[in-house]
Amino acid sequence: MVTPSSEELNAQRSDFGLRLSNSMAKYGPLCVGIDPHRKLLADWGYNVDAEGAELFSMRMLQAASGCAAAVKFQTPMFERYGSKGFEALERVLYAARQMGVITIVDCLHGGLPTTISAIADAYFKPNSPMLADAITLLPYYGARSLNGLISEALDNGRGVFVASLTSNPEGMSLQTAIRQSGDYQGHTVAYGIAATAQKHNVDIEGMGSVGLIIGATIGQWIQDSGVDPSQFTGPILSPGYGWQGAEAKDLKTVFKGTRGNVLVTVSRFIASHGPDISALKQATESIALDVRQALYEAMNEGENKEKDGMGTNTANENASANSETAAVDSANVAQGDKPKGRLVVLTGPAGVGKGTVENAMRKKHPGVWLSVSATTRKPRPGEVNGVNYWFLTDQEFSAKENKGEFLETALVHGLARYGTPLKPVQEHLAEGVPTLLEIDLQGARRIKERAAELGVDVVYVFIAPPSFDELVRRLKGRGTESEAEVNKRLETAKVELAAENEFDVTIVNDNVDRAADELWSVIAREYGL
Numbered sequence: 001m002v003t004p005s006s007e008e009l010n011a012q013r014s015d016f017g018l019r020l021s022n023s024m025a026k027y028g029p030l031c032v033g034i035d036p037h038r039k040l041l042a043d044w045g046y047n048v049d050a051e052g053a054e055l056f057s058m059r060m061l062q063a064a065s066g067c068a069a070a071v072k073f074q075t076p077m078f079e080r081y082g083s084k085g086f087e088a089l090e091r092v093l094y095a096a097r098q099m100g101v102i103t104i105v106d107c108l109h110g111g112l113p114t115t116i117s118a119i120a121d122a123y124f125k126p127n128s129p130m131l132a133d134a135i136t137l138l139p140y141y142g143a144r145s146l147n148g149l150i151s152e153a154l155d156n157g158r159g160v161f162v163a164s165l166t167s168n169p170e171g172m173s174l175q176t177a178i179r180q181s182g183d184y185q186g187h188t189v190a191y192g193i194a195a196t197a198q199k200h201n202v203d204i205e206g207m208g209s210v211g212l213i214i215g216a217t218i219g220q221w222i223q224d225s226g227v228d229p230s231q232f233t234g235p236i237l238s239p240g241y242g243w244q245g246a247e248a249k250d251l252k253t254v255f256k257g258t259r260g261n262v263l264v265t266v267s268r269f270i271a272s273h274g275p276d277i278s279a280l281k282q283a284t285e286s287i288a289l290d291v292r293q294a295l296y297e298a299m300n301e302g303e304n305k306e307k308d309g310m311g312t313n314t315a316n317e318n319a320s321a322n323s324e325t326a327a328v329d330s331a332n333v334a335q336g337d338k339p340k341g342r343l344v345v346l347t348g349p350a351g352v353g354k355g356t357v358e359n360a361m362r363k364k365h366p367g368v369w370l371s372v373s374a375t376t377r378k379p380r381p382g383e384v385n386g387v388n389y390w391f392l393t394d395q396e397f398s399a400k401e402n403k404g405e406f407l408e409t410a411l412v413h414g415l416a417r418y419g420t421p422l423k424p425v426q427e428h429l430a431e432g433v434p435t436l437l438e439i440d441l442q443g444a445r446r447i448k449e450r451a452a453e454l455g456v457d458v459v460y461v462f463i464a465p466p467s468f469d470e471l472v473r474r475l476k477g478r479g480t481e482s483e484a485e486v487n488k489r490l491e492t493a494k495v496e497l498a499a500e501n502e503f504d505v506t507i508v509n510d511n512v513d514r515a516a517d518e519l520w521s522v523i524a525r526e527y528g529l
């Protein structure tokens with residue numbers, strides 16, 4: 001047998017980090033959590049057994065493939081069905097490997113070094129039926145008790161995520177407790193764990209393979225922990241977004257200054273849109289965009305931050321190196337004084353594909369901030385306050401309206417009220433952040449009436465279909481509507497299309513990618529990017 005050179009060994013030991021950062025660069029910083037909760041299986045119409053868990057997982061995997069950087073399987077939710085559950089997990093892991101999707105097995109193992117070394121055989125050896133790209137670990141036998149297992153992971157080109165600051169509220173007092181002895185005496189438990197994990201990454205160029213778990217729910221508490229995620233150069237797996245209550249602003253707070261190494265894991269928030277595969281994919285894509293944007297802003301916020309805490313110089317250098325392969329497009333980071341552009345209002349006739357064009361553009365340019373509307377309607381399953389909408393009661397809405405806190409408002413179908421919050425738009429514009437608002441034609445007209453008096457400068461972009469004839473052809477070609485219905489729709493379309501002249505720029509949606517590029521050039525021109 002040929003002994004590998006030290007270069008080969010090093011390459012092997014950085015393999016997981018490299019593969020994951022490539023995947024994040026391609027698909028963005030989202031990991032889809034595949035957690036077959038009993039309730040979800042029942043909601044999806046599956047049996048609550050190993051077979052149901054497998055069917056559920058295969059669907060989630062399909063939704064994640066091509067939309068997310070990785071998937072994470074929650075082991076206990078398979079384990080509860082005994083050997084059949086493990087077989088299901090093996091088959092789903094096999095499918096993920098065949099699809100080229102990066103897998104994280106969330107087994108949260110930990111224990112005496114001698115005992116947990118057996119875990120390497122279960123997950124890291126080439127012939128293992130449960131071969132995974134990475135697993136999660138619990139360090140409460142002492143972070144160094146994991147060293148043997150971590151070495152085995154790295155020698156096999158695999159990675160680990162060590163729980164440091166978990167997303168559940170019960171973890172806080174333990175994890176922020178001050179250590180009484182040892183290398184990190186006087187620091188918090190979480191700090192010691194993070195610093196011990198970082199030691200495995202310091203000599204690695206780019207992102208390391210030894211990661212941390214830091215919950216997005218912890219918010220400002222990150223400061224009390226003494227852990228500075230921007231100094232960590234391995235991947236950071238962050239649960240808690242959506243279902244557990246963390247929002248984009250929490251990601252910005254916790255991961256301020258990080259550069260492309262945060263992987264946000266979301267499970268129920270996505271699964272609640274199932275079982276329809278296209279709905280799952282759509283949810284995955286839109287959450288991926290929101291998460292990406294929040295992390296992009298986190299990176300910008302931390303730009304001038306003073307570095308301190310656990311990082312070494314090497315860690316800093318590595319952190320900058322990471323940005324080259326980062327999921328967030330660092331080429332788009334505006335430096336120094338940013339030119340202040342106008343608010344970009346995107347409008348057009350119903351069904352013209354505004355959302356599709358906007359999504360395609362934001363995928364390429366995560367730094368564009370999209371305004372979140374407020375509404376008095378009830379959240380639908382899976383919708384989260386501050387992400388899909390700001391959900392307000394009638395009284396809250398009225399109070400804000402009376403205080404002039406909306407750029408525009410509307411009553412839809414006489415039932416629910418909708419509005420565009422003014423302050424976030426003004427704040428983003430003031431910071432020079434490209435700011436986009438997608439709204440129907442009536443909404444755009446209301447903004448036209450109010451923007452000048454509120455001191456908001458606007459550029460109006462109208463998305464048009466390729467031609468009226470094309471619209472006629474598409475409508476008639478469908479053959480699903482009666483002639484009277486087609487004529488009615490065409491009359492409406494005629495009126496809506498006539499609105500084109502009211503707006504500053506027209507983009508023809510004949511090809512989504514091209515239209516998205518055109519939208520970006522409008523934004524780039526406005527903001528000097």
Ligand SMILES: O=C(O)c1cc(=O)[nH]c(=O)n1[C@@H]1O[C@H](COP(=O)(O)O)[C@@H](O)[C@H]1O
Pocket residue numbers: 033035074106108136165166167168213215239240241242243244265266267268269
């Ligand atoms: O180890 C984990 O993955 C984990 C750590 C943690 O601190 N918090 C946390 O929620 N998780 C897991 O992350 C996933 C979050 O799922 P959702 O809350 O449904 O998005 C679940 O599988 C949790 O068990």
